[in-house]
Structure formats: C-alpha cells, structure tokens
Amino acid sequence: MRRTRTAIALSLAAALTLAACGGGGDDEPAEGGGAEETSAAGGDGGGEGVTIGIKFDQPGLGLQEGAEYTGFDVDVARYVADKLGYSEDQIEFVESISSQRETLLENGSVDMIFATYSITDARKERVAFAGPYFVAGQDLLVAADDEEITGPEALSGKVLCSVEGSTSAERIRDEYAEDVELYPAQTYSECVELLSAGTVDAVTTDDIILAGFAAQDQYEGQFKVVGNTFSEENYGVGLPKENDVCEDVNAAITEMIEDGTWEELLAEHTPEGFTPDASLNPPEVDGCA
Amino acid sequence: MGELLGSYDILGAFLVNVRLTLWSALFAFVLGTVLAVMRVSPAPSLRWAGAAYVNTVRNIPLTLIILAASLGLWGQLGVELAGRDSGDFIATNSFRLAVLGLSVYTAAFVCEALRSGVNTVPAGQAEAARAIGLGFGATMRLIILPQAFRGAIAPLGNTLIALAKNTTVAQAAGVVQAASVMNTMMEFRPDLAVAIFLIIALGWVAIVLPTGLVTTHLSRRLGVAR
Amino acid sequence: MSSVIFDAPGPRGRRRIMAVNVVGVLVVLGVLAWVVWGLARQGQLTATKWEPFATASAWENYLLPGLVATLKAAAIAIVTANVFGLLFGLGRLSEHAALRWVSGAVVEFFRAVPVLIMMLFFYNVFAFSGAVGDPAFYGVVVALTLYNGSVIAELVRSGVHNLPRGQREAGLAIGLTPAASLRLVELPQALIAMMPSMISQLVVILKDTGLGYLINYAELLRQARLLGSSNANLLPALIVAAVLFIAINYTLTTVAERVARRLDNRVAGGATIQEPSIEMETPMPRSRT
Numbered sequence: 001m002r003r004t005r006t007a008i009a010l011s012l013a014a015a016l017t018l019a020a021c022g023g024g025g026d027d028e029p030a031e032g033g034g035a036e037e038t039s040a041a042g043g044d045g046g047g048e049g050v051t052i053g054i055k056f057d058q059p060g061l062g063l064q065e066g067a068e069y070t071g072f073d074v075d076v077a078r079y080v081a082d083k084l085g086y087s088e089d090q091i092e093f094v095e096s097i098s099s100q101r102e103t104l105l106e107n108g109s110v111d112m113i114f115a116t117y118s119i120t121d122a123r124k125e126r127v128a129f130a131g132p133y134f135v136a137g138q139d140l141l142v143a144a145d146d147e148e149i150t151g152p153e154a155l156s157g158k159v160l161c162s163v164e165g166s167t168s169a170e171r172i173r174d175e176y177a178e179d180v181e182l183y184p185a186q187t188y189s190e191c192v193e194l195l196s197a198g199t200v201d202a203v204t205t206d207d208i209i210l211a212g213f214a215a216q217d218q219y220e221g222q223f224k225v226v227g228n229t230f231s232e233e234n235y236g237v238g239l240p241k242e243n244d245v246c247e248d249v250n251a252a253i254t255e256m257i258e259d260g261t262w263e264e265l266l267a268e269h270t271p272e273g274f275t276p277d278a279s280l281n282p283p284e285v286d287g288c289a
Numbered sequence: 290m291g292e293l294l295g296s297y298d299i300l301g302a303f304l305v306n307v308r309l310t311l312w313s314a315l316f317a318f319v320l321g322t323v324l325a326v327m328r329v330s331p332a333p334s335l336r337w338a339g340a341a342y343v344n345t346v347r348n349i350p351l352t353l354i355i356l357a358a359s360l361g362l363w364g365q366l367g368v369e370l371a372g373r374d375s376g377d378f379i380a381t382n383s384f385r386l387a388v389l390g391l392s393v394y395t396a397a398f399v400c401e402a403l404r405s406g407v408n409t410v411p412a413g414q415a416e417a418a419r420a421i422g423l424g425f426g427a428t429m430r431l432i433i434l435p436q437a438f439r440g441a442i443a444p445l446g447n448t449l450i451a452l453a454k455n456t457t458v459a460q461a462a463g464v465v466q467a468a469s470v471m472n473t474m475m476e477f478r479p480d481l482a483v484a485i486f487l488i489i490a491l492g493w494v495a496i497v498l499p500t501g502l503v504t505t506h507l508s509r510r511l512g513v514a515r
Numbered sequence: 516m517s518s519v520i521f522d523a524p525g526p527r528g529r530r531r532i533m534a535v536n537v538v539g540v541l542v543v544l545g546v547l548a549w550v551v552w553g554l555a556r557q558g559q560l561t562a563t564k565w566e567p568f569a570t571a572s573a574w575e576n577y578l579l580p581g582l583v584a585t586l587k588a589a590a591i592a593i594v595t596a597n598v599f600g601l602l603f604g605l606g607r608l609s610e611h612a613a614l615r616w617v618s619g620a621v622v623e624f625f626r627a628v629p630v631l632i633m634m635l636f637f638y639n640v641f642a643f644s645g646a647v648g649d650p651a652f653y654g655v656v657v658a659l660t661l662y663n664g665s666v667i668a669e670l671v672r673s674g675v676h677n678l679p680r681g682q683r684e685a686g687l688a689i690g691l692t693p694a695a696s697l698r699l700v701e702l703p704q705a706l707i708a709m710m711p712s713m714i715s716q717l718v719v720i721l722k723d724t725g726l727g728y729l730i731n732y733a734e735l736l737r738q739a740r741l742l743g744s745s746n747a748n749l750l751p752a753l754i755v756a757a758v759l760f761i762a763i764n765y766t767l768t769t770v771a772e773r774v775a776r777r778l779d780n781r782v783a784g785g786a787t788i789q790e791p792s793i794e795m796e797t798p799m800p801r802s803r804t
Contacts, residue, residue: 056741057740057741057744057745058744059744059745059747063744063745064576064577064741064745064746065745066572066575066576067572067575067576097731099476099642100642100650103642103643103650109648157374159378159379164460164463164469179376181377181378181379182379183379183383183463184462184463184465184469185463186728186729187740187744188748189740189743189744189747189749190360190364192747192749193360193364193743193749193750194360194364196557196747197364197365197367197557198367199363199364199365199367216747217744217747218563218564218747218748219747301651305791329520329677330521331521331524331528331532332532332536333536334535334536334539334540335536335539338539338543344765344768345769345782346673347718347723347764348718348760348761348764348765348768349722349757349761349764350722350723350724350726350728350760351656351722351725351735351759352551352725352726352728352729352736352755353736353756353760354754355724356753357753360749360750360753361750363558364750365553365554365559365750366549366550366553366554366557367553385705412519415519415520416519417520419519419521424521425520425521428520428521431521433520433776451719454627454628454629454630455629457629457631457632458631458726458729460631460729461728467632468629468631468632468635471632471635471636472635472639475635475636475639476639479640479642479643480643482636482639482640482643483640486632486636489632490624490627490628490632493627493629493632494623494624494627494628496627497626497627498623498627
C-alpha cells in the first residue's frame, strides 16, 4: 500500500507543482487573452461597465502596448463609450480575433466590437451593426522607395504576403495578376517583418491596417501605402442582434465626425500623407434596421 | 458535403504531407547518423557539439524551429531554396524550408534512436573489432552501425510516425497541407466540422497505422537476436 | 558502451583529435558569425529591437502572462492526460474483451491523429458553438489531453506487461483476484517505472502548447508575437521565447534523468520502461576515456 501511495504521490507531484504555478496567475486580470475571465464581467451590458472587443495586434487600430491599448478603433470606441455615459475606467477591453467576433457578441462576452469589422450581409444574419465609422479599401504596402508597384496589376512575378485564409490575396491573383507569388503568413506583423527585410515585395489588406504599420515608430519612413484601393470595406460597430444602443452609437459617430474628432484621430494614428478614399470618407452612418 | 469535398483537394493536401515526410526522413536520417557518430566519437568537441545540438533542439517547440526557418533563414538571412523564376517560387521555397526545419528537428530524435540502437550492441563486438586493429571509423562503419540500425528499427519507426504527424506544423511556414485545408474547410462550413475532422483524421490513421505495422514487423524480422 | 568503441588515443590520435576539435570550433564559430552578420545587416541587432526586453512592461504584460498561460495549459493537460491515460490503460488491461477493444481503438485513434489537427478541430468547434469562454484554451487542453493521455495509456499497459510474470503469479498465489493483483501489486510498480517517461511526457506537453500559436492561444509564443507587433521586433521576441522554452524544458529533462536513475532499483526486475514515441529518453552514455 505504501508503494501505491508513493507512486501516485510522485506522479502527481510534478503535475501539481506546475498547476500551482499556473493557478497563481488566475487572480490577476489576464492582460493577454483573458476572454475567459471577462465573460463573467461582460454580458450584463451597461449596468456597471461596458466590455468592448478590439484587436490586440494591429498597430494604429487596436494594439496592446504594455498595459495600454492604442489605435484608431480603440479611440473611436472610447469616444462612443463616453457618449453612452461610461467613464474611462468603466471600459474593459478584450481581444476579439476575426474568426470569433460573431460568437463573442452572440454569447454575450462583449457588448460591442470595434475591430476592423466589415459590415456584410452574411454577418448581419448573426449580429447587428452601427456605423460605419470608416470606409477602408484593399490596398498594398510596399517599400518607401518602390516606384514599380503602383497597384494590383503591377504585381506580376512579385511576392505578395497576406494572412492565411484571407480572401484578399486570392482576389489579387484571380482578378489582377495571375502569376503573383502568394506567401500565406500567420499574421500581418510577420508579413511586415518580411517586407522590412525585403523578402516579400508587397503586403495586402485594408489600407488603414497597412497605414497603421507604416506609422509605427520603428518602421518610420520604411514603407508607404500605395493609395490605389480596389475594394470597399465598411467598418461598423458590432452589436448583439438584440440591443437598444444602436441609435445612440450612430448619434455618437455622427457627432464625432461633425466635431472634428474623427479627422483628428485618423491623423494621429496614420502616417503623414495617408488619405483614405475621400469619396467615401468620412462616411454617413446607416440607419439601424 | 460532397460538394464541399469536391471543392478542396484533400488528397493533394495529404500528398504534400507525405512528400514532406519522405524528404525530411531522408535528410533527418543522414544528419541524425552523423550526430550519433559524433556523440560516441573520440573527439571531445564533437561529442560536446552533438550533445548540445540534441539537448537544444529537443527542447524547442517545433513551431519555433519552423518559424526560424521561414522568418529567420528566409525572411531575414535571405536564404532561398528555390529558383526565383521557377513559376512557383514561394510554394517550392516554403516547402523546402519546412523540410529543412523538420529535418533539423527530427535529426535529434534519430540520433537518440540510433544511440539506443548502439546500446543494444554488446561491448564484446567493439572489443573484438579493436582487438583485430580496426580504428574508430572502421569499427563504427563495419561493426557497430550495421547492428545499431537493425536494433534501432522500432524507435526509428516511432520517429518516422512522429515526423509524419509533425508535417502538419509546416503550416507555420505557409505550406498548404492537410491541416490548413481542414482549417479552411471548417471556417467555411463550421456546421460540418465533425464530419470534416473525421475524414481528415481517418486519413492520418490510414497513413500512421500501416507505417507502425511495417516497422514493428521489420524490427522483429531484422532485429538481432541476442 | 561508447568508451569501448575506440582505443585510448596515442600521440598521433591525440594530435588528430586536436585538429578535429579546432575544425569543429571553427565551423561552429563560422556559422554563428554568418547568422550574426546576416541579422546585423537586416538591423535585427540594433538596440531598439532589444531594449524592450529590458523593460518591466515587456515581462509584466506579455512574457510572464504568456509563460503562465503556457504552464497553466500544460499543468491542466498533464493532470487530465494522466487520468485519461490511467483509465484507458487499465481499460486495455481489462478482462472484458469489449472494454479492451474499445479502449484500444480510442487509444490507437488519438495516437495516430496529429495534435495540431485535433487542436484546430476543437478550437473551431468551441469557437463556433460558443460553448466555452476561451475556445483556444480549451482547444489546446483537450487536444493535448487526448494525445498525451493515449501515450500514457500505452505507457501504463507496457509498464504492466514489462513486469516479471512472477509478480502477478505471486499476487494470485496469496489469494488476490486478478483485479486486486493489478491494483495492489502490478500497477504501483508500473507507475514507478513509468515516472521518467511521464516526466519527459511533461516536456512534450509543454512544448506542444507552442502549437497554440497557430490557433491564437495566449501562450508564450503568441504573447511574444504580440510583443513583437507592439515593438516591431518579432524576430527578437521569438528568440527570447525560444530561450525561455529551452531553459524550462532542459530543467525538466534533467529532472527526468535524475528520477530515472533513482527509481531504477525500485521495481522488480529493475526495468525502466521506455515510452513508445519519438521523445524517447535514453540514459546518458557513460563516456569515460
């Protein structure tokens, strides 16, 4: 019997030591990806605070910088939350990666989402949208001294980086340049790192996402956004299907555009010389259906 | 479902995994043998280098090694393993970088498998070899390694199976294969996730089980009876 | 063994070994120099790329939470994998043919399917159904449990099979039922014999949490990537993560070897069993020249 106990104790000892280390972290708010913990706090929508889904890894839009969050999406979210009557410390930001956004809204983990969230009919079947607050378009990021690549047609024989599973790269191959070489990375920061090293010739996704990378201090002056957009992405505020804030969010967005804050924020988070498609920006908000 | 299966080249994706496995197995076997010889050689620096290699590589997640090949070797150091104007430069280059990463990783395990094979060779064999005047190289080549390979078939078979499964991690280097195709299919039709998973999983069972049976059979037939 | 492969080197042999040593050192230095030079040329070794790791924020907000998440997933997975392994390992040793067959099929199936395939599957299922708060975390834990649990089930089985037959016969001779003999005599010894392999399985689990990078689990690699996005130093961040992984796993491997040596004489027959997989641990050669 003694042996049984020794054996079991031994086999669990190592595991428990690890469990103890892991357990310690549970008490602190998990900065990294603690969707788990925030799900309890969120969901009650409004009463005490507001849980907002943002991106954590997109410079200029939604970026975790130390314990802070910065970017255009984040500042728009702060402005809107302020107009809805939440003070700064009532806002809780959580990460909402692209593939999970609908689910997070549906199961009540977040109250709203500001995360380069394009309004599409397919998504409207599961969630509601306020906005749009920005109209982005697919574009190319190239080295600052690249004169050759002026648009998607000029990509023949070039190496183009995009994120695996995104349709943007395939659109270029199918519609503009048949013999473009596509590299599917895991994230856009990988793509930008490769572009910085000169291993790929261009990166493609929405213009404002590219602008955010170009505006990062460490990459200052290295890249430029080509500025020849070839699609239209309406960034909206993702809301649960049943909500009573859509009108208020739209009013806040309209006010933000009218009082000049919109332009100010955009200038702050994009590199000098970046202008979004002026015929579409600043956008008119759609009505809440 | 049939429509979904038709629009994705699942067989082609598995073929990529099989090709990754075969090439990586070849290079890993060669590199692993060199490492194993280094680890039992009379030169201390070689022994040390072999041990350092194995202990380092075995303790790094494969994801990191694959990323080192794609983001580091190619992305930063500019090593290209395919012709720039071959038409499918990126696909070929990513494939070969993944083979490199998988070989470097698997070689550490091949080395350990061979060392366990060396341990099955009775000391008398090596002593006899020395007694008739063979040097280290000749002892290894003529006496130890031939027996060690046969003694190591079972662990080498396990290594091969693990390598086959590890080829899915080539996804981190942007190689399109069974794992990435499955992921794309699931993102497109999440409601069919279970069926998609079962199909892909059965594909793996079909690859792995026969390999296991063959190596077990070989290790019984070729293993040196002591 | 290795000590008997070659004669003690004479004067000429020693000169030759010296030459090999010098060449070996030169080759290693050459490769290192080429890597360092290449990285320096790409500006990867500048202070701005590495300074962030000297700040408290990098550790507080990214690396330590990542490490905690890695350890947490690994710790939970090792506990659940052990439970799974014990249940199905005993299932395979059962006297009921049906139970044996089902356990065998389950174990063989999960051993054949790559961990990444399982992770992607469970992640997608959890994310789509919204059944759990953090689909990436559960995806990692469930996949690691099923795979490593199956490996441990095999360890249990081979551990019991490798015991000298006399152990079981002695148990039966003193009037124990087969089940009681298994529980009281064979299993305790098998568990002790399994300890080293189980600790090396810890290393496997810890390493495999790194696959969480591909489904966006907030583990060490993913957190390193976030840090890299925030400071535009992806490659240095991944190098730091690699060093952390090596340090932890090397410690665990060393512990496994120590335990293996200490437990060697605690089992009838003195046989330490080996785990039937790639991460096979062989005892260090006693290389004395």
